[in-house]
Amino acid sequence: xxxxxxxQLFGGWGRSPSSASALLPTDKDPAAKLDALAExxxxxxxxxxxxxxxxxxxxxxxxxxxxxxxxxxxxxxDVFEFNPxxxxxxxxxxxxxxxxxxxxxxxxxxxxxxxxxxYVTLGGAIAADIHGKNHHKDGSFISHVESFELITPSSxxxxxxxxxxxxxxxxxxGMTGIITAATIRLKKVQTSxxxxxxxxxxxxxxxxxxxxxxxxxxxxxxxxxxxxxxGNSLGRSVITWGEHAxxxxxxxxxxxxxxxxxxxxxxxxPDIAPSWLLNMASIRAFNEAWYRKAPKNRVxxxxxxxxxxxxxxxxxxxxxxxxxxxxxxxxxxxxxxEDTLISIIHRFSRNRTPSFLSxxxxxxxSSSGHLSFPQPGWTLALDIPIRxxxxxxxxxxxxxxxxxAGGRVYFAKDSRLxxxxxxxxxxxxxxxxxxxxxxxxxxxxxxxxxxxxxLRSGEVKKASLVETLGAAIGKGPNL
Amino acid sequence: MIDALGQPQCVxxxxxxxxxxxxxxxxxxxxxxxxxxxxxxxxxxxxxVQSQLQSHSSAKVEIVYLDMADHESLAPLTAEVFERFPxxxxxxxxxxxxxxxxxxxTDPKRIEQMxxxxxxxPAIFLTACASExxxxxxxxxxxxxxxxxxxxxxxxxxxGASKAATDSFSLAMSEALxxxxxxxxxxxPGFVSTKMTQHLAKAPxxxxxxxxxxxxxxxxxxxxxxxxxxxxxxxVMLVYKHIPRAIARKIPF
Numbered sequence: 001x002x003x004x005x006x007x008q009l010f011g012g013w014g015r016s017p018s019s020a021s022a023l024l025p026t027d028k029d030p031a032a033k034l035d036a037l038a039e040x041x042x043x044x045x046x047x048x049x050x051x052x053x054x055x056x057x058x059x060x061x062x063x064x065x066x067x068x069x070x071x072x073x074x075x076x077x078d079v080f081e082f083n084p085x086x087x088x089x090x091x092x093x094x095x096x097x098x099x100x101x102x103x104x105x106x107x108x109x110x111x112x113x114x115x116x117x118x119y120v121t122l123g124g125a126i127a128a129d130i131h132g133k134n135h136h137k138d139g140s141f142i143s144h145v146e147s148f149e150l151i152t153p154s155s156x157x158x159x160x161x162x163x164x165x166x167x168x169x170x171x172x173x174g175m176t177g178i179i180t181a182a183t184i185r186l187k188k189v190q191t192s193x194x195x196x197x198x199x200x201x202x203x204x205x206x207x208x209x210x211x212x213x214x215x216x217x218x219x220x221x222x223x224x225x226x227x228x229x230x231g232n233s234l235g236r237s238v239i240t241w242g243e244h245a246x247x248x249x250x251x252x253x254x255x256x257x258x259x260x261x262x263x264x265x266x267x268x269x270p271d272i273a274p275s276w277l278l279n280m281a282s283i284r285a286f287n288e289a290w291y292r293k294a295p296k297n298r299v300x301x302x303x304x305x306x307x308x309x310x311x312x313x314x315x316x317x318x319x320x321x322x323x324x325x326x327x328x329x330x331x332x333x334x335x336x337x338e339d340t341l342i343s344i345i346h347r348f349s350r351n352r353t354p355s356f357l358s359x360x361x362x363x364x365x366s367s368s369g370h371l372s373f374p375q376p377g378w379t380l381a382l383d384i385p386i387r388x389x390x391x392x393x394x395x396x397x398x399x400x401x402x403x404x405a406g407g408r409v410y411f412a413k414d415s416r417l418x419x420x421x422x423x424x425x426x427x428x429x430x431x432x433x434x435x436x437x438x439x440x441x442x443x444x445x446x447x448x449x450x451x452x453x454x455l456r457s458g459e460v461k462k463a464s465l466v467e468t469l470g471a472a473i474g475k476g477p478n479l
Numbered sequence: 480m481i482d483a484l485g486q487p488q489c490v491x492x493x494x495x496x497x498x499x500x501x502x503x504x505x506x507x508x509x510x511x512x513x514x515x516x517x518x519x520x521x522x523x524x525x526x527x528v529q530s531q532l533q534s535h536s537s538a539k540v541e542i543v544y545l546d547m548a549d550h551e552s553l554a555p556l557t558a559e560v561f562e563r564f565p566x567x568x569x570x571x572x573x574x575x576x577x578x579x580x581x582x583x584x585t586d587p588k589r590i591e592q593m594x595x596x597x598x599x600x601p602a603i604f605l606t607a608c609a610s611e612x613x614x615x616x617x618x619x620x621x622x623x624x625x626x627x628x629x630x631x632x633x634x635x636x637x638x639g640a641s642k643a644a645t646d647s648f649s650l651a652m653s654e655a656l657x658x659x660x661x662x663x664x665x666x667x668p669g670f671v672s673t674k675m676t677q678h679l680a681k682a683p684x685x686x687x688x689x690x691x692x693x694x695x696x697x698x699x700x701x702x703x704x705x706x707x708x709x710x711x712x713x714x715v716m717l718v719y720k721h722i723p724r725a726i727a728r729k730i731p732f
Contacts, residue, residue, distance in 0.1 A: 007659065019480075019616045066617035067617070323702065325483070386483060391484065392510065416486070
């Protein structure tokens with residue numbers, strides 16, 4: 001491996017794990033830049049590793065490239081062409097959804113898919129094939145992408161939906177090459193507001209029932225769940241359904257300027273929080289207060305940031321977890337596996353795993369991405385401080401339960417999955433490997449996540465671990 | 480690659496025969512660790528650890544020769560091990576010898592040997608590991624130090640001083656490595672009931688190798704850089720270090 005100069009430390013949003021990489025040398029001239037980059041990739045000596053990094057919002061090591069090079073979102077910001085006739089945007093991959101929204105909402109256009117933060121880049125959104133609160137209606141991000149430009153070791157090409165590389169890249173976590181620009185379809189909106197229907201649900205069975213019954217009548221749907229509640233209140237939630245508001249839905253004051261959009265960052269979290277700040281007591285108190293103050297049943301008008309990106313109002317909120325950081329565990333189980341879902345929620349509750357409001361969402365049909373996360377079913381995401389005792393064993397057990405149920409864990413959030421379970425969770429892994437093997441035989445675009453989970457190599461080293469765990473869990477009282 | 484909870488996938492251990500080290504690997508192979516490289520001088524001891532590990536895990540266990548006292552070859556051989564096993568993400572320094580104060584303090588040869596194995600060798604090995612991990616942009620080094628190195632006592636000052644050298648060396652190296660992706664954890668166990676100490680009387684706050692191993696795993700998850708095991712030892716040592724010498728003299732060790 002070549003010796004790198006000027007390395008710096010990069011970590012994920014959960015602040016763990018981190019590794020050192022060098023910034024990719026770039027040419028200042030936008031016209032020459034991409035050719036120079038393609039040339040650099042094509043002539044990289046054996047053992048070189050390189051990864052495109054966006055805004056570092058993936059929680060674990062998906063955007064880390066230990067001992068290699070990373071490009072940053074500042075490297076790809078040259079093109080921004082909005083075509084209102086075709087309702088399409090061609091933009092460089094380093095633009096964030098935040099910037100796209102700031103520029104296009106006032107014109108009456110919204111992105112089809114936004115996750116819980118708008119600080120993700122276009123490139124990152126494709127690489128993780130992100131989903132939003134409308135997955136059950138509109139699918140994942142890639143459903144609204146026409147094409148993108150990709151730099152691989154052999155070429156710099158525009159990849160379209162008919163190319164297998166397109167589907168290996170959607171959810172491929174950056175390991176197919178560098179996305180430099182993409183063309184996405186946009187959604188026409190009348191206003192920048194969401195008409196939100198809020199309803200409380202006293203327990204998880206009712207949450208599931210309500211979402212099944214009502215999701216299809218709304219574009220957006222999500223449940224915020226108190227994963228610490230137990231007994232009859234297990235999985236109590238506040239469910240919100242949303243619809244883009246029409247001008248007629250707005251009060252006269254808002255209707256004067258229906259497309260106004262100016263999200264603001266109200267607070268910045270300092271980097272001095274001790275690791276124990278977010279503990280069982282403080283998290284439980286927060287969840288309790290939040291559940292109590294939620295209205296039982298209400299219809300309201302909310303702004304796009306307030307509905308979609310509430311946490312973005314506090315910048316660097318991940319610092320509140322202190323130096324040791326936290327992880328997000330997001331898994332998904334297929335429809336029909338509601339019992340598994342409830343059993344897992346029960347497990348978190350019984351283990352008293354401290355987690356702020358967890359997010360439950362019902363997925364619609366999958367995309368064709370080989371490693372794309374969503375498939376029809378339920379997904380739950382929990383933020384958990386790393387210092388939680390017994391966390392490793394708990395999540396290992398749940399990984400296994402999820403895999404057995406035909407579900408999977410989300411790579412964009414992962415920082416500790418059992419590698420042996422990946423082929424079971426992602427049955428199209430071999431198909432993905434074939435495509436990537438052809439486009440990048442030397443394994444240049446291998447992230448720390450890819451190395452940790454042996455995504456590129458076919459070896460399953462410790463089948464016995466899976467068996468032991470399976471046996472242990474099968475015997476336990478947890479299922 | 481080490482995961483968010485500090486669990487390694489491929490570990491190099493020097494002093495692979497050490498009780499604490501083998502208790503640690505025993506736990507790691509039941510977690511994410513897929514390959515263990517035992518390094519040391521005594522093949523027979525390492526082979527015992529190897530078969531012990533393979534009796535309950537399908538992790539691959541390799542044995543390589545590294546001699547802490549052979550300062551000429553230590554650095555190039557360590558680099559070779561890293562080249563042969565590029566996936567090494569954790570190195571554990573567990574080599575060391577306790578010696579015997581009564582004979583050590585009168586024999587310059589024995590003093591030299593003690594410092595060779597407990598201080599000079601470790602400094603060379605740690606430097607080699609740090610440089611390999613820096614190239615890789617990631618890696619963790621666990622240094623098994625000792626409370627004997629935190630405050631050197633008259634009853635075993637030859638051993639204590641050699642451990643003190645390694646303890647200070649590691650702590651300062653840990654600071655120097657900040658921002659490189661290389662983390663160093665210094666572990667100061669108290670009195671551990673192991674084969675190295677079986678001939679000695681049990682000290683207060685004595686602990687077991689399994690407990691020390693569990694404390695190390697916990698410390699790695701929390702990204703600590705210095706721990707005592709058991710953790711109460713920290714406060715005992717704090718007091719002990721600050722007792723005036725005139726009074727400390729009255730303490731019988």
